[in-house]
Amino acid sequence: MILAGSWIHLPTSQREPELTVQTDQTGKKLGMWLFLYTEIILFGALFVLYAVYFARYTQDFIAGAKELDRVFGVINTIILLVSSFFVAASITAVRKDHKKIALAGLGGALGCGGIFLVNKYFEWGHKIALGIYPGAEKLVDGPAGQNLFFGLYYVITGLHGLHIVIGMTLLSVSLVLVQKQKITSKNDALLDNCGLYWHLVDLVWIFIFPLFYLVV
Amino acid sequence: MEVVKSFFETPEPARFTGIWSWLFTLDHKRIGLMYLYAIMFWFLVAVLLGGILRLELMFPGETVLSADLYNSAFTLHGVIMIFLFIIPALPAVFGNFFLPIHIGTDDVYFPKLNLLSWYLYMAGGVVAIFSLFSDGFADTGWTFYVPFSISTNTNVSTAVFAAFILGFSSMLTGLNFITTVHKMRDKAMGWLQIPLFTWSLYATAWVQLLATPVVTITLVLVMMERFFNVGLFDPARGGDPILYQHLFWMYSHPAVYIMILPGMGVISEIIPVFARKSIFGYKAIVASSLAIAIAGSLVWAHHMYTSGMSDTAVFVFSLLTFVVAIPSAIKVFSWVATLYKGAIQMTPPLFLSLCFIYLFSVGGLTGLVLGAAGANIHVHDTHFVVAHFHFTMFGGTGFAFFAALHYWWPKMFGRMYDFTKAYIAAILVTGGFMFHYVPMFILGLQGMPRRYYDYLPQYAGGNFFAGFGALFMILGIGLMMANLFASLRKKRDMESNPWGGVTLEWTIPSPPPLHNFVQKPKIMVYPYDFSGIVDTPANKSEGA
Numbered sequence: 001m002i003l004a005g006s007w008i009h010l011p012t013s014q015r016e017p018e019l020t021v022q023t024d025q026t027g028k029k030l031g032m033w034l035f036l037y038t039e040i041i042l043f044g045a046l047f048v049l050y051a052v053y054f055a056r057y058t059q060d061f062i063a064g065a066k067e068l069d070r071v072f073g074v075i076n077t078i079i080l081l082v083s084s085f086f087v088a089a090s091i092t093a094v095r096k097d098h099k100k101i102a103l104a105g106l107g108g109a110l111g112c113g114g115i116f117l118v119n120k121y122f123e124w125g126h127k128i129a130l131g132i133y134p135g136a137e138k139l140v141d142g143p144a145g146q147n148l149f150f151g152l153y154y155v156i157t158g159l160h161g162l163h164i165v166i167g168m169t170l171l172s173v174s175l176v177l178v179q180k181q182k183i184t185s186k187n188d189a190l191l192d193n194c195g196l197y198w199h200l201v202d203l204v205w206i207f208i209f210p211l212f213y214l215v216v
Numbered sequence: 217m218e219v220v221k222s223f224f225e226t227p228e229p230a231r232f233t234g235i236w237s238w239l240f241t242l243d244h245k246r247i248g249l250m251y252l253y254a255i256m257f258w259f260l261v262a263v264l265l266g267g268i269l270r271l272e273l274m275f276p277g278e279t280v281l282s283a284d285l286y287n288s289a290f291t292l293h294g295v296i297m298i299f300l301f302i303i304p305a306l307p308a309v310f311g312n313f314f315l316p317i318h319i320g321t322d323d324v325y326f327p328k329l330n331l332l333s334w335y336l337y338m339a340g341g342v343v344a345i346f347s348l349f350s351d352g353f354a355d356t357g358w359t360f361y362v363p364f365s366i367s368t369n370t371n372v373s374t375a376v377f378a379a380f381i382l383g384f385s386s387m388l389t390g391l392n393f394i395t396t397v398h399k400m401r402d403k404a405m406g407w408l409q410i411p412l413f414t415w416s417l418y419a420t421a422w423v424q425l426l427a428t429p430v431v432t433i434t435l436v437l438v439m440m441e442r443f444f445n446v447g448l449f450d451p452a453r454g455g456d457p458i459l460y461q462h463l464f465w466m467y468s469h470p471a472v473y474i475m476i477l478p479g480m481g482v483i484s485e486i487i488p489v490f491a492r493k494s495i496f497g498y499k500a501i502v503a504s505s506l507a508i509a510i511a512g513s514l515v516w517a518h519h520m521y522t523s524g525m526s527d528t529a530v531f532v533f534s535l536l537t538f539v540v541a542i543p544s545a546i547k548v549f550s551w552v553a554t555l556y557k558g559a560i561q562m563t564p565p566l567f568l569s570l571c572f573i574y575l576f577s578v579g580g581l582t583g584l585v586l587g588a589a590g591a592n593i594h595v596h597d598t599h600f601v602v603a604h605f606h607f608t609m610f611g612g613t614g615f616a617f618f619a620a621l622h623y624w625w626p627k628m629f630g631r632m633y634d635f636t637k638a639y640i641a642a643i644l645v646t647g648g649f650m651f652h653y654v655p656m657f658i659l660g661l662q663g664m665p666r667r668y669y670d671y672l673p674q675y676a677g678g679n680f681f682a683g684f685g686a687l688f689m690i691l692g693i694g695l696m697m698a699n700l701f702a703s704l705r706k707k708r709d710m711e712s713n714p715w716g717g718v719t720l721e722w723t724i725p726s727p728p729p730l731h732n733f734v735q736k737p738k739i740m741v742y743p744y745d746f747s748g749i750v751d752t753p754a755n756k757s758e759g760a
């Protein structure tokens with residue numbers, strides 16, 4: 001785990017016990033925020049591609065968006081928003097030392113993540129069955145803009161899906177550590193950071209959703 | 217001085233011994249040295265590759281390399297030098313070793329993340345080697361331009377994947393350094409009391425953090441195109457290859473500042489110590505580091521004047537390119553002004569720093585020739601670019617790396633190298649360097665393109681001389697390394713402050729103990745106050 005407690009090495013002058021905990025937390029948070037910037041830029045570069053191609057092939061993009069199933073998109077958006085609530089609730093619960101509520105929150109968030117991925121599986125599966133996937137004849141021979149739209153659709157939602165999987169792994173680790181009392185109100189930086197990561201994944205989706213499903 | 221065990225004798229964590237005490241170490245100094253050995257290895261490999269390339273070019277026609285092999289060899293030379301040597305050289309080796317000491321603390325904030333970065337670096341190197349033995353190394357040049365990088369049959373995916381992993385290593389090191397500077401700095405050290413090398417690392421770390429993700433995703437897209445044929449950069453299917461170039465240079469131009477900023481930091485440390493004089497314009501140097509980090513992120517498209525992008529873009533990027541020259545010039549003037557009326561003591565690190573100033577200035581000024589949109593059309597993609605790039609990156613960062621090695625060697629290993637051999641090596645490298653790259657400027661102006669294994673007969677003379685220069689340069693590098701490593705056979709008896717430096721690393725034993733500071737460090741009001749330095753051991757022994 002990147003940000004687990006034992007990672008920290010405090011200078012000799014700061015080793016007094018009352019200082020240790022607090023310094024730990026702020027530094028780990030800073031590190032996590034820096035990492036989140038890099039994630040934003042990672043997706044940002046893809047959004048730049050989207051912006052350029054959208055400007056060039058606006059009509060094709062609108063036509064492409066009509067082929068996506070908005071119901072799936074809306075359901076997945078709601079699911080992710082709910083999952084973020086679960087994560088936030090579990091962090092508050094840990095701070096108040098309500099272990100059971102924290103575990104329930106994390107379990108709920110993991111469940112939401114799972115449903116999101118299942119939905120994604122059916123959505124992609126349906127598109128692939130229709131012959132819409134990178135390199136498919138329908139796209140290669142069809143309008144250039146639609147090829148780009150669906151190309152970006154697969155790349156961006158694929159990368160986002162990968163982030164969901166990573167986020168779920170982090171939440172699972174947190175769940176085990178909460179269960180083992182390794183994450184408590186005195187030592188909650190790891191959970192905090194996993195929560196931040198999950199919120200970022202959620203936030204990225206909030207941008208992906210309108211760009212692909214609502215540009216009609 | 218009381219006898220303290222150095223970090224060589226005290227593993228961290230203490231339960232590991234032998235090789236494991238290195239492979240699992242959390243000590244920033246050991247990690248720095250592990251980077252040093254790996255980086256030196258790659259550097260020498262890439263130097264030899266470069267030598268073979270110049271050997272091929274010494275005589276017209278095919279001599280030692282076929283055209284295909286030449287393409288792979290210059291790609292490999294570029295990929296190793298950029299991703300495995302210049303980007304990590306100064307931050308990963310000297311940054312790791314000295315940043316925590318400079319700010320009066322005993323390690324970086326995330327020691328395990330630091331070790332992970334080293335493993336990622338090694339993994340990137342292993343992947344690069346692996347790609348050599350399957351389908352041949354990429355022949356695209358280190359820039360992996362589409363559409364060729366997508367259509368060529370060589371193993372681009374593996375080479376790109378290696379760069380991808382190395383990007384993570386660099387990014388995590390940056391993240392670690394920023395957090396360390398913010399959270400671990402001695403309470404008594406304000407922002408304007410931080411040594412300039414650490415300041416430059418801090419500015420670099422931001423660029424690493426903000427620019428690297430762009431290349432990460434760009435490289436992922438190249439892999440996607442190769443595996444899934446998405447067509448995002450394929451003009452036949454609506455894609456735009458110029459967008460690839462934008463995304464690539466959006467990282468890779470800031471990356472040259474990732475390479476040079478720490479080098480400038482090293483020079484800012486060395487010059488005042490051997491001029492026995494406070495650095496001229498401390499605040500201006502700090503501000504110019506940050507200005508370079510910011511302005512340098514806005515000039516990427518000056519690599520693309522001939523790509524067919526709009527004239528407005530060419531104009532804007534040309535203007536911004538001229539702007540970014542200003543902070544670099546501020547630094548050069550500050551170093552020269554520091555030397556003015558100083559009590560100069562000549563030593564190998566200072567000698568190499570002076571070579572740096574000269575070579576880097578030439579590199580910087582020829583950069584303006586390339587930055588001017590009109591002149592650029594004439595010299596675009598010629599050997600002029602090769603010469604300019606090597607003057608800034610090798611004459612700049614490379615020489616800063618040599619200077620840093622000679623400056624901090626006694627601190628890191630507790631032993632001093634032979635001065636005479638160090639001077640001879642430095643003169644050989646610098647002389648060979650001039651002989652090697654100056655002809656390339658001329659060849660470029662005459663119109664010799666880069667990246668071909670052969671050339672027209674009128675370019676034979678310049679290429680022949682350049683090859684000779686390369687030979688002297690490689691001999692010099694060999695002698696320099698041999699001289700440094702030969703010192704390791706000596707007894708470890710170096711005092712804590714052989715040069716008369718005033719930053720915190722010179723207040724602690726050489727080599728430093730595990731936790732760096734035996735007593736609580738005393739932070740000076742101003743980090744370059746030499747009023748307390750009267751005479752130094754190096755002064756006495758060398759009789760300078």
